[in-house]
Amino acid sequence: MATTTRKRYLLIGNGASGTYAAETIRKTDTEGEITLLTNEPYPLYNRVALPPFLRDEAKREKVFLRTPEQHAQKGIKLLVNTPIVSVNTRERVATSADGQVFPYDRLLVATGGRPNPLPAPGATPEVHGIYNFQYWDDATAIRDRMDTAKHAVVVGGSYIAYELAEAFRHHGLAVTWLIRGPRFLRRVLDEDGGALVDDIGRLAGVDIQYGGEVAEVHCRDGQVCGVTDTKGNHIACDVIGVGLGVKMNVDFLKDTPITVRNGVVTNEYLETNVPDVFAAGDVAEFFDVSIGLHNQMGTWNNSVSHGRIAGANMLGERKFYNDVPMYSTGLFDSRIRVMGLTPENVPDLESWEHLDAPSRNYQRLFFKDGRLVGGCLIGDIKMQTRIIQMIQARQVTPESERGKLLAA
Ligand SMILES: Cc1cc2nc3c(=O)[nH]c(=O)nc-3n(C[C@H](O)[C@H](O)[C@H](O)COP(=O)(O)OP(=O)(O)OC[C@H]3O[C@@H](n4cnc5c(N)ncnc54)[C@H](O)[C@@H]3O)c2cc1C
Missing domain, CATH: 3.30.390.30 (FAD/NAD-linked reductase, C-terminal dimerisation domain)
Incomplete structure (x- = not known):
């Protein structure tokens, strides 16, 4: 009787880590069934190119890195708009929101994080003009808004908030940037570094205010028209850019024995504690041999490297991450x-x-x-x-x- 050894690889998330893992697997296993799933409607695009897109320095063609046809040519089955809502590691299946069941022999969790919304009264989804900045759809919506907006409030003390402040200034908007802490990247920079960034930002025309947050968002006719900050200042604005960090996409793992802390915990080979289940990219809380501790990164290069390593290890190799992000x-x-x-x-x-x-x-x-x-x-x-x-x-x-x- 003929037996099949054709392996089923299931990759949840088609960002850099999921897509590079799928392609790494395909290079060696030309027969296996590779399914790459995403809850977004698009094949891989470059999140690093979203800020240049906002500044009109990169067109859509430069942002998108893969087409469905390229995946099809490689025999990688890409399923968009397919959010996975649960995994059963005993039966080795994942289930999507619309009830499709995906059996696997090797599973990769490469689901990254989703941005935290602005946690202020008045900042409801129905109000127009409040944006996170994570997805292609965010970028196109912000780009459209900048054609008419005059005054932006940006919230957050890290890279995404900076990118938004920069894009708004680039298009001539007045920008008030609220940083809750004492400086930009408060743990990475010391006081001198923070003062330098403040100087650079002010020279670019950004009004940076520290130690305050948005206490309330005001709107008129369904559109943002201002905020009150926690110091009691009222700031008129017609757009709010939010860069308040991300929450890892791990909810669908809650009924599994997979160890999850902030992210999905792995060893240095990106294997979780459950056999044949791997994690890669932003979502992986991996054992970092360079420090002898678990670590989590949020960089593009790390996600690409993780994808390649996870892909190789899903084929049975024993590679580990040893780059400097x-x-x-x-x-x-x-x-x-x-x-x-x-x-x-x-x-x-x-x-x-x-x-x-x-x-x-x-x-x-x-x-x-x-x-x-x-x-x-x-x-x-x-x-x-x-x-x-x-x-x-x-x-x-x-x-x-x-x-x-x-x-x-
Ligand atoms: C605006 C912006 C600018 C950036 N700039 C830089 C930069 O200059 N330099 C740098 O190094 N890094 C930068 N980064 C960070 C970098 O882009 C990320 O670290 C990297 O893209 C993460 O890749 P990933 O594959 O781990 O996850 P992601 O790219 O987040 O991909 C995960 C995918 O999985 C999907 N997903 C989540 N849950 C499910 C589910 N249940 N079912 C199905 N699909 C799901 C998500 O929607 C997403 O499509 C930037 C990020 C952003 C947003």
Whole structure:
């Protein structure tokens, strides 16, 4: 009797990690059945290209990275608009909201996170003009709104809020940026770094206000018309951009034995505690061999690498993640690079910093047990290659030498 060894690979989420995993599997297993599912209506697009799209610096063709036809040619079955609502790891099936059942031999959870909404009275879904910034649909809606809007309020202290502030200024809107903490990227930058970003933002025409949040959103005829902040200030606006972090998409795993903390917990091979179930990308809380701890990243390169590694390991290999992740973006007329580990991932890192205020350059290095593990550069980013090499080398830098690395 003929037996089939044709494996069924099921990948939930078609972002960078899910799509690269599917393609990695296909390169080696030319027979297996590969199903790539997403609750969005689109094949893979580049979230990193969404900010340039808002600034009219990237067209739709540049943002989208795959077509359904390309997936079909590779024998990857892409199912869009297919949210998975439950997984049964004993029966090895996943079920979608419309009741379809997907059996699997190997499962990948690559579902990323969804943005937190603005948690303020008046910020209801019915009110027009309040935007998160995560999906292609968000980007097109914001882009349309910017044609008529005059004054934006941006909320949040991290990259997404920055990208929104930048896009609104680019299109000539007045921008008030509310940061709840004492500075931008409050754990990555120290006071000097925060003051430099403040300076750069103000030169770009952004009114940045710290230590306050939106207390209430006001609307007229279903449209946003202003906010009151927690200090009692009223700010008139016709658009609100929200960058308040993400919540991991793990709800559909709640009735499984898969260990979930903030994300889906894996070992260094991106395997969960349940056999043949893997996780990759933003959603994976993976064992990071470089620090000997679990870690979670939110960068494009990490998601691509994770996808390739998970794909290989779903085929039976034993690869692990050993890259230095880097978040690189503009910062109005300057730029910022954040590499490796920062206090965002691991608290209590030793740090050394250097600010060259006249040239608006800033460097901050992070050490753990005497080894360079991360860094942040603003302005002049020449040092990034050296920092990455030193992180990879994992050599102890004597205390007397650590400060000398700065501006060297
Ligand atoms: C505006 C923006 C700018 C960014 N800029 C940068 C940058 O400059 N540099 C950088 O390194 N990183 C940047 N990032 C972060 C980077 O894009 C992400 O880290 C990366 O895209 C994550 O990929 P992923 O595959 O892990 O998850 P995602 O891309 O989030 O993909 C997960 C997919 O799974 C779907 N999904 C979720 N739940 C389900 C379910 N139950 N059933 C089916 N499908 C589901 C989601 O809708 C989504 O389509 C940016 C992100 C955004 C939003």
